[in-house]
Amino acid sequence: MVDLTEKQNTLAIINFGQPERVVGGLAPTHGACYFGMNHENAEGVGHEQPVGSAWTDIWGTVWHKEHDGVMGFPRGNPLADLRDLETYAWPDPDAERQVGQIYTMADGCDRETHFLVGGHRDTLWERAYMLCGMENMMCNFFTEPEATRELLHRIMDFQLGIARHYLTIGVTAVGCGDDLGTQQAPLLSPEIIQEFLAPEYRRLFDLYRQHDVLISFHSCGHIIPLLETFIDLGINVLNPVQATANDLHTVRCITQGRLALHGGLSSGLLVNGPPARIRAEVKRLLWLLGRDGGYFCAPDQGMPWPAEHYAAYEQALADFGRYPLQDPEM
Numbered sequence: 001m002v003d004l005t006e007k008q009n010t011l012a013i014i015n016f017g018q019p020e021r022v023v024g025g026l027a028p029t030h031g032a033c034y035f036g037m038n039h040e041n042a043e044g045v046g047h048e049q050p051v052g053s054a055w056t057d058i059w060g061t062v063w064h065k066e067h068d069g070v071m072g073f074p075r076g077n078p079l080a081d082l083r084d085l086e087t088y089a090w091p092d093p094d095a096e097r098q099v100g101q102i103y104t105m106a107d108g109c110d111r112e113t114h115f116l117v118g119g120h121r122d123t124l125w126e127r128a129y130m131l132c133g134m135e136n137m138m139c140n141f142f143t144e145p146e147a148t149r150e151l152l153h154r155i156m157d158f159q160l161g162i163a164r165h166y167l168t169i170g171v172t173a174v175g176c177g178d179d180l181g182t183q184q185a186p187l188l189s190p191e192i193i194q195e196f197l198a199p200e201y202r203r204l205f206d207l208y209r210q211h212d213v214l215i216s217f218h219s220c221g222h223i224i225p226l227l228e229t230f231i232d233l234g235i236n237v238l239n240p241v242q243a244t245a246n247d248l249h250t251v252r253c254i255t256q257g258r259l260a261l262h263g264g265l266s267s268g269l270l271v272n273g274p275p276a277r278i279r280a281e282v283k284r285l286l287w288l289l290g291r292d293g294g295y296f297c298a299p300d301q302g303m304p305w306p307a308e309h310y311a312a313y314e315q316a317l318a319d320f321g322r323y324p325l326q327d328p329e330m
Contacts, residue, residue, distance in 0.1 A: 007113055014214060014236050014260045016293040022286055022321035024298045024314075025262060026117070026216060026237065030109035032169060033119040034098050034162050036091065039063055039072070047071040058091045058098070061130045069304075077133040082140060082147040090154060093161025102162075106169040115173045115214070118166035120159050124200055125178035125188070127155050141192050148196060156200040163207055173214040176204070181221020183245045190225050201233050209234050216262070220301075221245050227254045239263045240300040241289075252289050260294040265313065267301035275312035282316035283328045291325045 004012065004020050006028050012019035014026075036058035040046040045055045046063075049072075053065040062076025079088060091098065102118070109116045122130065128151055129137040140148045166174060178197075180187055188197075208215055216237040217230060222245040223238075230238060240263035241251060248264055255261060264285050269278060282297060289295040297317055299305070320326055 005113065007115065010115070013293055013296060016257050016260070018323075019293055020323055022290050022295055022297050022317065022323075022325070024317060025296050026115060026173060026214075028114045029117045029173070030106075030114045031117050031119065032102050032105035032166070032171070033121075034093075034165070035101050036098060037119055037121050042097070059127070059131060060089070074130045077131055077136070079131040079151065080133050080136055082132070082144050082151065085147060085150060085154075091158060093158045093165070099162070099165045102165050103169060111170065111172075116169065116171045117173045117175060118163075118169075118171040120162065120174060120176040120204070123159060123176040123178050123204070124152060124155055124197055125180060128152060131155075138188075141188075141196060145196075152196060152200050156203055159204050160207065163204060167207075167211055167213070171213055173216060174208060175216045175218065176201075177218030179218075179220045180226060181219060181223045181242070181245060183221060185222050186225055187221065190229065193226060193229060198229055198233065205234050224250055224254070227251065227259070231255070231258050236260060237262050237296070239296075240298070242300045244268065244300075248285070248288060256292060256294065260296070261289055262296040263298050263300040264289055264295075265297060265299045267299050267303060270299055270305050270309050270313060271303075273306065273309045273312070275308060278309055278312040279316040280328070282313055283320045283326065286317075286320050286325050287328050290321075297321065 009019050009021060009023065010026055038046055039057045041055045041057055047065065049055065049065050051065050051068050054062060056062050056076070060078035061074045063072035064075045065072040079085065093099065106116060131151070132140060180193065186193070205215055214236045215234065216239065217235045218239050220240060220242055224246055237260045241248065241261050243264055243266040251261065265281065269281055285297055290297065299313070
């Protein structure tokens with residue numbers, strides 16, 4: 001039997017086919033993104049600034065760097081009052097400053113072996129609360145529903161404009177996301193998400209699905225009540241499947257054969273160890289979430305890990321991640 005390439009194996013995982021091995025993520029990838037996606041200002045200044053710095057991103061949100069090694073916090077919100085929608089200067093998704101780097105970043109991608117991946121960080125909900133402020137945005141759904149719909153529609157107009165550039169360079173996958181969960185429940189009710197967010201997500205996701213582009217969606221927190229919505233929207237991969245916020249067996253039962261999972265390994269365990277526990281947990285997760293395909297085994301957060309603990313995760317994935325997987329009870 002001829003071994004699958006990395007790209008073929010990834011596709012087999014996503015499609016619940018017959019992968020040869022579980023891996024840690026969509027691979028191999030070559031990324032491209034628009035300028036400003038990562039909260040930079042017009043000069044390219046962003047989260048790498050020292051503590052005490054402040055800058056204004058391309059959307060007009062003011063960021064403050066408050067902790068070393070941690071991204072800044074959005075403290076200044078240009079649409080704190082939705083009456084300012086009438087005069088707000090929207091960023092242009094076709095401006096050369098925004099999209100020029102998409103094309104230069106795509107250069108050199110081997111399309112045969114790599115996924116060319118575009119990014120839509122802060123796709124909708126997070127962008128909205130960065131513009132309005134979290135508390136204001138929570139209230140807006142009830143106090144200003146029509147203005148809120150306009151706000152969300154205009155945000156998605158921008159994302160659709162960026163998407164057309166990604167499609168021009170031939171992306172085969174995109175990363176989208178909004179943190180929609182707390183540790184115990186969705187941050188927004190499923191009804192709010194269905195009424196306000198889902199129709200806008202659908203505009204973007206349907207465009208990508210029409211071009212056979214894979215959609216990876218990121219949402220931290222408890223997302224079990226939202227899984228059917230994610231599936232209905234056509235998402236292909238969900239991450240990070242936060243272990244402490246979700247019953248992973250329930251997540252797998254709902255998504256089996258319908259939505260691939262990426263993550264699930266507790267970040268707390270990776271921080272605290274010991275390596276033997278990490279190794280045992282990787283073996284358990286592989287069986288629980290991946291024995292029938294559709295699983296990328298990875299930490300449920302991105303952060304600096306103790307080298308010994310991360311090495312234990314990688315070694316366990318290499319030792320136990322080849323199909324057929326091993327029942328940890330045997």
